[in-house]
Amino acid sequence: MATRPDIVLVLADDMGFSDIGCYGGEVSTPHLDRLAASGARMTQFYNTARCSPSRASLITGLPPHQTGIGILNYDDSPDGYSGTLNDSCVTIAEVLGSAGYSTYLSGKWHMSNDLRHPSDAWPTRRGFDRFYGTLAGAGSYFQPATLTRDERNIEDEALEEGFYYTDAISDNAVGFAREHHAERPADPMFLYVAYTAPHWPLHALKEDVGKYLGRFSAGWDELRRERLRRLVSTGIINESWPLTDRDPNVPAWAEAGDKEWEALRMAVYAAQIDRMDQGVGRIIDQLEESGRLENTLFVFLSDNGGCAEEMPPESAMDFVTAFVDFAPVTRDGREVVPGNHPGLDPGPESTYATYGTAWANLSNTPFREYKHWIHEGGISTPFIVHWPAGLGAEAAVRTAPHQLTDVMATIVEVTGAEYPATFDGRAVLPLEGRSMLASLRGEPADPGRTLFWEHEGNAGVRRGDWKLVRKYGSGWELYDMELDRTELNDVAAGHPHLVAELSAAYQEWAGRCGVLPRERVLEIYAARGHGLPT
Numbered sequence: 001m002a003t004r005p006d007i008v009l010v011l012a013d014d015m016g017f018s019d020i021g022c023y024g025g026e027v028s029t030p031h032l033d034r035l036a037a038s039g040a041r042m043t044q045f046y047n048t049a050r051c052s053p054s055r056a057s058l059i060t061g062l063p064p065h066q067t068g069i070g071i072l073n074y075d076d077s078p079d080g081y082s083g084t085l086n087d088s089c090v091t092i093a094e095v096l097g098s099a100g101y102s103t104y105l106s107g108k109w110h111m112s113n114d115l116r117h118p119s120d121a122w123p124t125r126r127g128f129d130r131f132y133g134t135l136a137g138a139g140s141y142f143q144p145a146t147l148t149r150d151e152r153n154i155e156d157e158a159l160e161e162g163f164y165y166t167d168a169i170s171d172n173a174v175g176f177a178r179e180h181h182a183e184r185p186a187d188p189m190f191l192y193v194a195y196t197a198p199h200w201p202l203h204a205l206k207e208d209v210g211k212y213l214g215r216f217s218a219g220w221d222e223l224r225r226e227r228l229r230r231l232v233s234t235g236i237i238n239e240s241w242p243l244t245d246r247d248p249n250v251p252a253w254a255e256a257g258d259k260e261w262e263a264l265r266m267a268v269y270a271a272q273i274d275r276m277d278q279g280v281g282r283i284i285d286q287l288e289e290s291g292r293l294e295n296t297l298f299v300f301l302s303d304n305g306g307c308a309e310e311m312p313p314e315s316a317m318d319f320v321t322a323f324v325d326f327a328p329v330t331r332d333g334r335e336v337v338p339g340n341h342p343g344l345d346p347g348p349e350s351t352y353a354t355y356g357t358a359w360a361n362l363s364n365t366p367f368r369e370y371k372h373w374i375h376e377g378g379i380s381t382p383f384i385v386h387w388p389a390g391l392g393a394e395a396a397v398r399t400a401p402h403q404l405t406d407v408m409a410t411i412v413e414v415t416g417a418e419y420p421a422t423f424d425g426r427a428v429l430p431l432e433g434r435s436m437l438a439s440l441r442g443e444p445a446d447p448g449r450t451l452f453w454e455h456e457g458n459a460g461v462r463r464g465d466w467k468l469v470r471k472y473g474s475g476w477e478l479y480d481m482e483l484d485r486t487e488l489n490d491v492a493a494g495h496p497h498l499v500a501e502l503s504a505a506y507q508e509w510a511g512r513c514g515v516l517p518r519e520r521v522l523e524i525y526a527a528r529g530h531g532l533p534t
Helices: 030-037 051-060 092-098 155-159 165-183 206-212 219-233 259-289 313-323 356-363 405-415 496-513 518-528
Strands: 006-012 040-046 102-108 130-134 147-149 189-194 296-302 380-386 396-398 450-455 458-463 466-470 477-480
Touching: 006 051, 006 092, 006 259, 006 405, 030 259, 030 296, 030 380, 051 092, 051 405, 092 102, 092 189, 092 405, 102 165, 130 165, 147 155, 165 189, 165 259, 189 259, 206 259, 219 259, 219 356, 259 296, 259 356, 296 405, 450 496, 458 496, 466 496, 477 496
Parallel strands: 006 189, 006 296, 040 396, 102 130, 102 189
Antiparallel strands: 040 380, 130 147, 296 380, 450 458, 458 466, 466 477
16 A cells, blocks of 8 residues: 555635635745645635634534534533534544544644633644644734643743744644654654634734735725736636626725725735745745655645724724733733724734725635625635645646535545544544545536535525525525626526525535524523624
């Protein structure tokens, strides 16, 4: 039997469909572009629209509701979701660990409702031999809360001069790989690298921001058109799909105020991605140095579409402190100012800002909507697969639709591991995903396969070329993904039987997978007297 491949799974946080270079973006990502140039880019791979649910689905091969994480890592049990990985699922690390793999995680976990005390949902208790990273979902890149090594809090390490979380994630990923290659060269490795970049706050290093000063001065309108042209020229987007309109809440660039500050916001966001790509390059270098890159299944994706969450100054402190362990002063004692303040340059440790709706609209070019929603802008992600030993080294663009549950199934097939019916004496739910190997090798998609999504009452179903989608509180919309992937021509009125068929399939799936009606979720929040998670 051939040597089993190493598995490297790299996840970006809140990054849009078209931000990186090989998906049409302005950001310099030579290392990701290199993987794409000798690997496969999938054009219709879908995440689950939000941080925690996407991570849960990715790492277990199940819809997030089945894992206990229906919204975020907040505990609303017994009537709602537990917000923590439950006993009914098994992680990729647990499956591969049982198959003889050494398993490592560097980066964000965000799948336990207890962030300070080791629990059965911590990485080291869900199959990972080693862990470096954060349990929380977001925070400062200079003083990340819940920074942990294995099960020991090491937040004090972030106080050291020069600490930057993206670099720390990369450093520890490289360190895990180097140690593994030196000490266990005959054994296969699973390395999960979960960056927080480019999730808010806009924190970046000066040298990276400097690369992008002026790059976004043409504004969101022209840059969206430029991205679409590049996406079409590389075969990722069909030229017959028109660009969606600018978000109705966003002014035309010609009429926007504070243009220099606006362009800087996007420059800082780009710098965050750039730094992540630099770290990916160092991981690739380590694999190459060890002679293992060719037989490594290397996967890159994002957990949701670009994030349009605003942080207006008048409500920024309430927003931040409600959901983030916020450090009010910098490491050298300066005040940290939360909020999008025109004229206050984002990027330094003393700021805490987002890039806003207009730039998220650019990130998700050419699609509608954002993180949280099930329209294409919320769930479409770049998806790069590089594995020369198993897929060859020719660049390929693959159009078959797939979603997060399929990653576990693919890894199981590639490694020869066994997905269990029971694990550690507990019953495990059946794997929901399907292997992508056939699609990655260019075989046609199964037209009868049905994909499902739900988040905060936003819902969707896709079967073949048809996608049924709705926002919470609105009716179903129907789109032909072959003719109209940018979702501009709702044909629900002309196909009532198809709407009924797909909506019935959704209801069956939602019932089977434990999806709570949004109304019930809102009742739980109201009864417990706390606000909705963001």
